[in-house]
Amino acid sequence: MTKLEKLIKILKSKGKRITENKEAILRILISTKNPIGIPDILNQLSYKNLLPNKTTVYREIYNLEKLNIIKKVFIDQENKLYELNSEDDHHHHIVCTICNKVAEFEPPIEIEESFKKFQKTLSKKNNFKITDHSFEFFGTCNNCNNK
Amino acid sequence: MTKLEKLIKILKSKGKRITENKEAILRILISTKNPIGIPDILNQLSYKNLLPNKTTVYREIYNLEKLNIIKKVFIDQENKLYELNSEDDHHHHIVCTICNKVAEFEPPIEIEESFKKFQKTLSKKNNFKITDHSFEFFGTCNNCNNK
DNA sequence: AAAAAGATAGCAACTATGTTGCAATTATAA
DNA sequence: TTATAATTGCAACATAGTTGCTATCTTTTT
Known part of the structure; x- marks a missing residue:
């Protein structure tokens, strides 16, 4: 399908x-x-x-x-x-702040794991039911750096 | 001052x-x-x-x-x-997607450390000069959960 | 003190994104 | 076939944000 x-x-x-x-x-x-x-x-x-x-x-x-x-x-x-919003493709983005080019990345398992742990702590501390997070990088792409 | x-x-x-x-x-x-x-x-x-x-x-x-x-x-x-944009207060946000209430948090050192490491890898892989990142949580606050 | 340079500000006009109410139409289920 | 709910378009609106132009003010230079 x-x-x-x-x-x-x-x-x-x-x-x-x-x-x-x-x-x-x-x-x-x-x-x-x-x-x-x-x-x-x-x-x-x-x-x-x-x-x-x-x-x-x-x-x-x-x-x-x-x-x-x-x-x-x-x-x-x-x-x-x-x-x-696909379950099986949990990715994040790197964004060029000049040309707006976007690349994707999947964070290493360790990072995802530490997020999950931290999320629990944070959830308790702030009395929030946490449902989502954003984790993105910003910078300048190769193309824009060489102009 | x-x-x-x-x-x-x-x-x-x-x-x-x-x-x-x-x-x-x-x-x-x-x-x-x-x-x-x-x-x-x-x-x-x-x-x-x-x-x-x-x-x-x-x-x-x-x-x-x-x-x-x-x-x-x-x-x-x-x-x-x-x-x-204060150097000495590097914080992130938890946002209530219902009432837009915002709380701040400072991520534990381990997470910041792993970000930095990962950022290097990512930077090389994607040929990006990374200058910033966003790391935010979304969910519902205590107040909105009890309504 | 006068003039030049540049920082600040206001205004009007504009563009773009996004929203709402209403009415018309269409597809599905009972 | 009728009732219900989903879909759509349209016009009107609201708001965020931008641009060009001109006026004014402050600081520095002469």
Whole structure:
């Protein structure tokens, strides 16, 4: 079963309908390598000759986020950026603060382990139910360094 | 020397002038416990009966960021949020995704150490000059959990 | 003291992102 | 077939943030 099929199955099981717009949005989310924002999604849809109203896309992204299919990525403050929220691919990002190029990395197990431990301590101390974390690096990429 | 005096000294050494607006913005940045956005700064200024044009504040924040006196905090995508960039207080945030309450934490030394090590590996692997990182937790605070 | 340089500031106009209310349409289930 | 709920578009709006221009003020230079 492809990623797309899996997602469609989940959506249908939640009583959602698969429309041309929605499937196209899913395809974009699946195929894009980097976190993506809504203005960019609207652009990509228009390349495919789909011209849904922006309200439609904003609402669809809102729904996908509520269903936990996508999640916000905190690496940029110009746009809200999203990416698929897949259990089996827990990755983070390195962002070039000049050209906005994004690379992914998976932290070594030791780090993930120490996060988990620390998260428990922190949770108790601050009386927070912790559900997520962000761990991202910022800097300048090779290309921008040599300009 | 108070924080304010230190900052004023730095600004003056860079040929900047200390105006009523600027000093008030610095005071707000110093006294605020959580990362703050410009609309919020504008509000707080108006409470003090200062009504600078928003352009003025946007520009001042831009300057402070360029001078490395403040830095962006990546915990929210509604607003650009900033906080003072003090060397001696390297902290991160736990954010309530319901009420937006923010608490701070300082990660244990082991974690900071492992970050540094890992950062080197990552830097080589991806050909990035890494200058900063974000490490934040998200969840729900005690108050919101009991509602 | 006058002039030059540059820092500060305000204003209007603009762009872009994102939101809301409403009405129309369409698909699914009973 | 009818009721229910999902989807969509549209217009209007709200807000954040930017830009060009001009005016003013402060510091430094002459």
